[in-house]
Amino acid sequence: MHKHLTAKHIRLFCIILFVVGIVGFAGYRSFGLLKGAEVSIANITDGSTSDGVVTVSGTTKHASSININGRQIILDETGSFTDTLLLPPGASTVTVSAKDTLSRTNNTLFHLYRHPDAFGMKTLPRASSDTITNYQ
Numbered sequence: 001m002h003k004h005l006t007a008k009h010i011r012l013f014c015i016i017l018f019v020v021g022i023v024g025f026a027g028y029r030s031f032g033l034l035k036g037a038e039v040s041i042a043n044i045t046d047g048s049t050s051d052g053v054v055t056v057s058g059t060t061k062h063a064s065s066i067n068i069n070g071r072q073i074i075l076d077e078t079g080s081f082t083d084t085l086l087l088p089p090g091a092s093t094v095t096v097s098a099k100d101t102l103s104r105t106n107n108t109l110f111h112l113y114r115h116p117d118a119f120g121m122k123t124l125p126r127a128s129s130d131t132i133t134n135y136q
Contacts, residue, residue, distance in 0.1 A: 037063035037098035037106045044094070049113045050087055056094065057082040063098040063106075070095070089116040 041058040056068055059080050066073045066081050073081045085094065094110040 037100040087114040
């Protein structure tokens with residue numbers, strides 16, 4: 001004996017399909033929240049050498065705020081950011097922190113080195129006494 005599909009069966013099937021679609025879409029959209037903030041830095045690499053001025057730029061997904069070395073950076077509408085840093089001579093650490101809407105933080109560290117002679121900070125040789133002229 002075969003049962004025929006009735007309007008009641010079709011209506012029930014449509015309701016179940018609608019509920020499964022809504023739950024699936026909500027799960028897909030909330031997956032990013034479960035992963036946390038993601039940061040992609042475009043122009044610096046860990047262990048690189050700098051002349052002193054470093055531009056940190058990148059993009060983020062699922063982040064509510066970005067901090068670079070503790071200073072908040074403004075995100076544009078696409079999640080992109082750019083900041084320029086002046087590094088002291090020698091070794092430095094640049095910390096990029098992304099915080100998501102659930103207050104979870106994702107830190108990315110970059111260890112950079114600035115040459116001590118950058119920006120004209122070269123050590124000049126001492127002048128010998130025969131090159132000093134006394135003007136009167």
